[in-house]
Amino acid sequence: MDKRVVIIGAGGHGKVIADIVRKSGDTVECFLDDAYTGDTEFYGSKLIGKAEKYKELSDCYFIIAIGNNGIRERISNTFNCKWYTAVHPSAQISDSVKIGEGTCVMANAVINADTVVGKHAIVNTGSIIEHDCKIGDYCHISPGATVCGVTALGKSVWVGAGATVRNVLTVCDNVTIGIGAAVVKSITKSGTYIGVPAKIVKED
Numbered sequence: 686m687d688k689r690v691v692i693i694g695a696g697g698h699g700k701v702i703a704d705i706v707r708k709s710g711d712t713v714e715c716f717l718d719d720a721y722t723g724d725t726e727f728y729g730s731k732l733i734g735k736a737e738k739y740k741e742l743s744d745c746y747f748i749i750a751i752g753n754n755g756i757r758e759r760i761s762n763t764f765n766c767k768w769y770t771a772v773h774p775s776a777q778i779s780d781s782v783k784i785g786e787g788t789c790v791m792a793n794a795v796i797n798a799d800t801v802v803g804k805h806a807i808v809n810t811g812s813i814i815e816h817d818c819k820i821g822d823y824c825h826i827s828p829g830a831t832v833c834g835v836t837a838l839g840k841s842v843w844v845g846a847g848a849t850v851r852n853v854l855t856v857c858d859n860v861t862i863g864i865g866a867a868v869v870k871s872i873t874k875s876g877t878y879i880g881v882p883a884k885i886v887k888e889d
């Protein structure tokens with residue numbers, strides 16, 4: 686409560702995070718965005734500069750509201766600041782779950798027993814991460830996606846909206862799983878996978 690939070694990224698994802706910050710009893714101090722061209726109002730707060738301006742706001746907490754996993758990784762590795770973890774009050778999260786700094790959990794998401802979610806990840810609206818999963822840093826579990834129990838995702842895995850990853854699988858780093866896909870076997874090669882059952886369509 687009562688944290689002053691700077692949101693890096695003045696777009697739709699930033700608006701959703703601003704709602705969570707406010708519903709959590711904290712304050713949106715301002716937005717920063719590299720598309721900044723001058724001070725302006727944005728979603729009930731002010732856009733006051735490019736991301737680099739974070740250095741002038743050292744008493745605040747920060748969260749990166751940018752959907753691209755690689756950009757979140759780059760910024761989080763470069764900026765020296767206190768990270769804010771945003772959890773919507775309607776999310777259902779077991780007390781045994783661990784969530785890394787800078788991660789956001791959106792409305793109606795469910796994270797079940799003994800799952801670990803890494804840092805700067807996105808657990809998006811209405812997604813489900815079942816028990817005993819490991820979700821790597823910078824992953825994005827999109828709206829309505831499901832990761833079944835005891836499954837481990839590497840770093841920067843993007844599970845598309847409504848996609849399902851079967852239980853007791855592993856998925857390596859840097860994998861994109863398309864909207865509506867069903868992953869039924871472990872994935873060991875980076876790339877883009879679509880369909881039911883999911884097949885690779887693009888190698889990284």
Ligand SMILES: CC(C)(COP(=O)(O)OP(=O)(O)OC[C@H]1O[C@@H](n2cnc3c(N)ncnc32)[C@H](O)[C@@H]1OP(=O)(O)O)[C@@H](O)C(=O)NCCC(=O)NCCS
Pocket residue numbers: 809827828844845846861862863864865866877878879880
């Ligand atoms: C898989 C994905 C990454 C591919 O994106 P892309 O490389 O830009 O691909 P395109 O949109 O150019 O589509 C290429 C072809 O694949 C098909 N395709 C794209 N995504 C597909 C999917 N999820 N399932 C089945 N087919 C798909 C397209 O219909 C198109 O087919 P065509 O060549 O016969 O016309 C993307 O479609 C996707 O599913 N992204 C996840 C989006 C998401 O979950 N957003 C949530 C944000 S909160």
